Amino acid sequence: MNRTVLDLWVGFFVALGLAAVLFLALKVGNLSSAHLSETYVLQAKFDNIGGLKVRGPVRSAGVLVGRISDIRFDPESYQAQVTMNIDGRYRFPRDTFASIYTAGLLGEQYIGFDVGGDEKMLQPGDSVKMTQSAVVLEKLISQFLFNKAAEGQDSK
Amino acid sequence: MSGPLDLVRSLGHATVDRIWRLGFATRFFFAILLHSGTAFRRLPLTLREIYFSGVLSLMIILVSGLFVGLVLGLQGYETLQRYGSTEALGILVALSLVRELGPVVAGLLFASRAGSSITAEIGLMKATEQLKAMDMMAVNPIARVVAPRFWGGVISMPLLAAMFSAMGVFGGWLVGVVLIGVDDGAFWSQMQSSVDFRYDILNGIIKSVVFGFAVSLIAVFEGYDSVPTAEGVSRAITRTVVTSAMTILALDFILTSFMFRGNS
Amino acid sequence: MSDDILVDIQDLHFNYDGRPVLQGINMKIPRGKVVAIMGGSGCGKTTLLRCIGGQLHPTGGSVRLEKHQVCQMSEAELYRLRRRMGMLFQFGALFTDLTVFENVAFPLREHTNLSEEMIRDLVLMKLEAVGLRGAHALMPGSLSGGMARRVALARAIALDPMLIMYDEPFTGLDPIALGVIGRLIRSLNDALGATSIMVTHDIQESLLIVDYIYFLNGGQVVAEGTPDEIRASRDPFVHQFVHAEPDGPVHFDYPAPSVGQDFMPGGAHVGAA
Numbered sequence: 001m002n003r004t005v006l007d008l009w010v011g012f013f014v015a016l017g018l019a020a021v022l023f024l025a026l027k028v029g030n031l032s033s034a035h036l037s038e039t040y041v042l043q044a045k046f047d048n049i050g051g052l053k054v055r056g057p058v059r060s061a062g063v064l065v066g067r068i069s070d071i072r073f074d075p076e077s078y079q080a081q082v083t084m085n086i087d088g089r090y091r092f093p094r095d096t097f098a099s100i101y102t103a104g105l106l107g108e109q110y111i112g113f114d115v116g117g118d119e120k121m122l123q124p125g126d127s128v129k130m131t132q133s134a135v136v137l138e139k140l141i142s143q144f145l146f147n148k149a150a151e152g153q154d155s156k
Numbered sequence: 157m158s159g160p161l162d163l164v165r166s167l168g169h170a171t172v173d174r175i176w177r178l179g180f181a182t183r184f185f186f187a188i189l190l191h192s193g194t195a196f197r198r199l200p201l202t203l204r205e206i207y208f209s210g211v212l213s214l215m216i217i218l219v220s221g222l223f224v225g226l227v228l229g230l231q232g233y234e235t236l237q238r239y240g241s242t243e244a245l246g247i248l249v250a251l252s253l254v255r256e257l258g259p260v261v262a263g264l265l266f267a268s269r270a271g272s273s274i275t276a277e278i279g280l281m282k283a284t285e286q287l288k289a290m291d292m293m294a295v296n297p298i299a300r301v302v303a304p305r306f307w308g309g310v311i312s313m314p315l316l317a318a319m320f321s322a323m324g325v326f327g328g329w330l331v332g333v334v335l336i337g338v339d340d341g342a343f344w345s346q347m348q349s350s351v352d353f354r355y356d357i358l359n360g361i362i363k364s365v366v367f368g369f370a371v372s373l374i375a376v377f378e379g380y381d382s383v384p385t386a387e388g389v390s391r392a393i394t395r396t397v398v399t400s401a402m403t404i405l406a407l408d409f410i411l412t413s414f415m416f417r418g419n420s
Numbered sequence: 421m422s423d424d425i426l427v428d429i430q431d432l433h434f435n436y437d438g439r440p441v442l443q444g445i446n447m448k449i450p451r452g453k454v455v456a457i458m459g460g461s462g463c464g465k466t467t468l469l470r471c472i473g474g475q476l477h478p479t480g481g482s483v484r485l486e487k488h489q490v491c492q493m494s495e496a497e498l499y500r501l502r503r504r505m506g507m508l509f510q511f512g513a514l515f516t517d518l519t520v521f522e523n524v525a526f527p528l529r530e531h532t533n534l535s536e537e538m539i540r541d542l543v544l545m546k547l548e549a550v551g552l553r554g555a556h557a558l559m560p561g562s563l564s565g566g567m568a569r570r571v572a573l574a575r576a577i578a579l580d581p582m583l584i585m586y587d588e589p590f591t592g593l594d595p596i597a598l599g600v601i602g603r604l605i606r607s608l609n610d611a612l613g614a615t616s617i618m619v620t621h622d623i624q625e626s627l628l629i630v631d632y633i634y635f636l637n638g639g640q641v642v643a644e645g646t647p648d649e650i651r652a653s654r655d656p657f658v659h660q661f662v663h664a665e666p667d668g669p670v671h672f673d674y675p676a677p678s679v680g681q682d683f684m685p686g687g688a689h690v691g692a693a
Contacts, residue, residue, distance in 0.1 A: 003200065010203045013211045017315025020322035021361070027344070028250045028325055029353040055355060064349060280516070289513035289572075292473055294502035295530045 038088040039066065040124035044098045044111070045079040050134025052100055052109045058084050060113035065090050068111065084111065093118040094126075100134035109134060181377045188306050188376070191299035195307045201300070205308025209270035213316055216269050217262055221320035224257060225249060225327020232328070233336055242338050246347030249328030254351065254360040255416065258321030260408050263367035265320075266313055267400035271375035274305050275396040278379025279389035287380075302380060306372045313368025314361055321360065359415040366407060371400045426451045426486065426583060426615045427472060433480035434467055434639075441467050442478070443639040449632075454609050454616040456626040458661065459636035460670055465619040468636070469585050472617065473505060474498040485583070503531055506576030506584040506614075510591055512568040514560040520547070520571050521556040527578045546574040549611075550604060566597025570604065577608055584609065586618040590625055598622070602629050623662055627651065635661065637670065 046052075049071065058066035066086035074081040086092075095116030102109050113128075122128065195202045232248040278301060281287050287297040325347075332338040351357065375396050382392035427449040434442040441464040449455050457465050470476040472483055474490045483490040488501055514523050524543045528534060534542070547553045550570040560568060569589060576584055586605065590598050606629040609616045620626055626633065627647040635643040635658060643650075643658045650658060660668030676682065 006204060006207050009211045010206050013206065013214065013312075014315065016214075017210075017318055020315070020318035023322045024254060024318060024325075024357050025353055028254065028322075028347055029351045029357045030348050055352060057349070277517075284511065284516070285509045285513040286515055288475065289507065289509050290515075291475060292502055292505065292507040293527050293530065294499040295527075296499070300530075 039085040040088055041069070042066075042084045042086050042092075042122060042124075042126060042128060044082050044084070044128040044131050045074065045077060046082060046098075046100065046131050046133050047079055048133040048136060049080045049082065050100055050102075050109055050136055052080075052082070052111070052134065056108060057110045058086065058113065059110055060090070060092070060115065065113065082111070091121040094120045094122055095130065096122065096128055097130045097132065098128040099132035102135070177381075180381070181373065184377050184380065185373055187298055188303050188373075191296055192303045192307065194296075194299040195303040201304040202307050202311070205304045206312055209266075209274065209305070209309045210312030210315065213266060213269045213312070214319075216265055217316045217320050218323050220261065220265055221258075221323030222327045224261060224320075225253070225324030225329075226331050227327075228252060228257075228324065229328035229331030229336075233332055233338070242332075242336075243342035243346055245328065245332045245338050246343040247350045249332070250325055250347045250351050251356060253321040253324040253328075254357050256360075256408070256412070258324065259317045259360055259363040259367055260404060262317040262320040262364065263313065263371060263404040264401055266309075266316055266367075267371045267375070267404065268397050270309060270312065271371045271396050271400050272393045274309065274372070274375040275379040275382070275393050276389060278302065278305070278376060279382040279384075279392050282380065282382060283384040283386070283389055285384075298380075302376045306376050309372030309375065310365075310368045313371065314364040317364035317367075318361065359411075362415075363408065363411050366411060367404050370403050370407060374400050374403060424451050425449065427617070428484040429468075429472070429481070430484075431481040432468070432471060432478050432483065434464070434471060434476065434478045436467070441639055442471070444481070445636075445639070445641055447634060447641065449615060449617060451615055452609075452613060453631040454606060454618065454629060456618045456620055456630040456633045457636060458619075458621055458623060458626065458633060460621065460661075463636045464639045465636055466587055469507075469587055469617065469619050473502065473507060473585065503527075503579060504582045506579070506581035508569070508572050508576045508584070508586045508589055510588045511565070512560075512572035514563075514568055514572055514575070516560050518560075519556070520552065520558050520560065520563070523560065523571060524556075524575045524578055526575065531579060542578070543574075546578055547571070549577070549608065550574045551600075564597070566593050566600060569593065569597070569601055573601070573604060573608070577612060577614075580612055580614075582614055584612075584614050584616045586616065586620070588620055589618060590620055590622040598625055602626075605629060623664075 052068065052071065054068055054071055056068045057064050058068065066084050068082060069085045070083040072081050073079075092113055093116050095118040097114040097116065099112050099114065100109055101112045228249045229245065232245050233242055236242045236244055236248065278287075281297075281301060287301065290297045290300060329343060333340045333343050378392040378396045378399070379389075382388045425448045427447070429445055429447040429449075432442050432445040433440070445468060447457075457468060459465050467476060471478050472485070472490065474483075474493060478491055485501065488497070490498070490501070493501065514520075515526065518526065521543055524546050525539050528539050528542060532539075544553055544556065547556055550573055552567060552570055552574065555563070555567065555571070560571070563571065573589075584605075589601055589605065593601065602625045605616060605618065608614070618626065618630065627650065630647060632646055633644065633650050634641050637657060643653065643655045645653065650662065653659065653662075657669045659665070660670060666672050
């Protein structure tokens with residue numbers, strides 16, 4: 001095999017391989033969006049996180065603005081301590097409301113930011129004070145049944 | 157004559173034999189690292205091996221990747237349709253490829269296409285005394301023959317795995333979007349929002365690098381360690397493919413359990 | 421005295437898997453001579469050759485090459501020494517993925533920094549010496565056995581070695597090719613001023629070209645002498661070897677229990693294990 005032909009093929013091969021990696025990174029993965037910009041950390045405490053997962057999305061107005069980087073149990077407040085990496089391009093007011101929502105009926109759970117009107121912004125490392133826990137379906141149903149039962153008693 | 161004691165003895169013999177070979181392979185690995193200078197100082201040697209293990213595996217990898225993607229698209233659509241979430245097809249195809257199927261299937265194909273030919277080549281050189289002749293010419297066969305083939309394989313494998321995954325995603329897109337009619341935008345955007353570069357793609361690449369090291373080491377070791385006869389070489393080739401396949405699957409399990417452990 | 425002895429082997433022992441192969445070999449190989457080491461198959465000739473090249477470590481005794489103790493040298497020192505040795509393997513051991521030209525150029529490319537033109541000239545000169553200059557573009561697969569052997573010979577002398585070793589250079593050759601190789605061994609040795617050690621069991625060809633012959637049997641030197649002395653020898657082993665007699669000091673029968681024992685009903689346990 002001729003040296004130059006061989007070199008050409010190997011060059012072609014390596015280029016194709018790198019192109020494949022690039023394709024995976026930019027077109028298949030999210031390197032083009034979330035990870036190019038810098039992030040900062042926000043904290044939030046929830047009474048119940050339901051099925052929230054690390055790496056789950058953080059959305060505001062439905063747009064992906066960050067990802068959950070860590071979830072742990074806080075033994076002092078008996079709450080779940082959630083750490084989020086938020087896209088550095090976005091800042092949120094201090095009275096932002098963090099709730100846990102479910103995408104669709106059975107979809108993944110995510111944290112949604114409902115923005116308030118405070119003029120001061122949350123600084124990196126701050127905690128979101130106002131939170132709302134995940135809606136636990138069982139609780140909801142039992143509450144509904146309880147109410148129905150109560151209504152039934154009232155009407156008697 | 158063959159009592160329970162013989163059984164225990166043969167078990168012991170097999171165990172000792174395996175451990176001895178494992179130790180020998182480890183020493184061989186360090187010898188390769190030690191003699192890798194030549195492989196990088198004289199790049200044409202390694203380029204030539206990238207050609208043989210990488211470029212010549214291109215066809216099988218691209219075609220297999222495409223077909224695996226096509227099948228994933230069909231089967232995934234079939235299942236997702238029942239839950240009315242066909243737009244998640246992109247996620248399903250991409251995640252299964254970059255996390256598991258890409259590295260593993262590409263590794264298995266690489267072992268049977270390139271690994272076996274590396275073993276055959278080195279085994280044949282041993283059987284025809286070419287390695288001894290080289291040694292007598294004051295040229296270290298590990299530096300001149302083994303190390304370039306090893307590094308050629310290590311470099312080729314991740315590239316092949318990436319091509320396999322990319323081709324598979326393309327195959328899934330072909331079936332899902334072009335043939336069945338899943339929404340093109342949903343296919344890609346859902347995929348992008350769920351496939352994380354560091355967590356999914358980088359871990360997949362790490363897997364393929366590890367498999368590249370494992371298969372290349374097994375291939376050169378079996379060739380170098382083969383019994384220098386026609387029969388010995390053919391048995392060494394079989395061992396390369398079998399051992400590589402088992403090693404890839406076992407390593408995949410171990411790596412997966414470390415990388416993608418339940419995170420909540 | 422040590423100056424005209426190139427290789428001095430003293431009391432060399434070698435065990436393979438606990439089985440003794442060499443049991444106290446003593447040899448002196450003078451500079452500039454062609455020496456043959458003979459013996460039946462499996463008598464340790466090739467092992468001896470590989471001990472001289474430092475590829476095997478003997479269990480006892482010493483090999484001195486010039487002023488170097490081969491058995492005590494480090495890998496790096498051995499490699500430096502081997503650049504001045506050439507070896508022709510039994511079937512040539514040509515690199516099957518390289519052309520004839522590249523095969524001969526291999527040692528030059530590995531060990532020298534010569535320009536491409538210099539390498540070209542040297543390789544063609546070496547190939548000319550073995551009469552195969554015209555075959556430089558062929559692949560080893562398309563060569564006949566004799567031609568492959570000659571290319572391997574050209575490769576072995578590419579770096580003008582001081583010592584050339586031949587491992588069974590005549591095996592599997594037709595009589596014409598055999599004669600050609602034999603003459604080449606002699607003429608190249610004299611032209612290069614080298615010393616040659618040849619392991620072979622082809623007695624007739626060897627008697628024509630060598631200066632001295634050692635006979636090996638059971639891992640020991642059993643006879644030695646110049647070709648004339650060997651021809652005239654009354655030694656029963658040498659006689660058997662030279663005249664290719666089936667029985668003599670080397671037995672026709674593999675060691676076995678007596679015939680009576682084996683053929684008597686219920687006498688032995690062959691195959692009953």
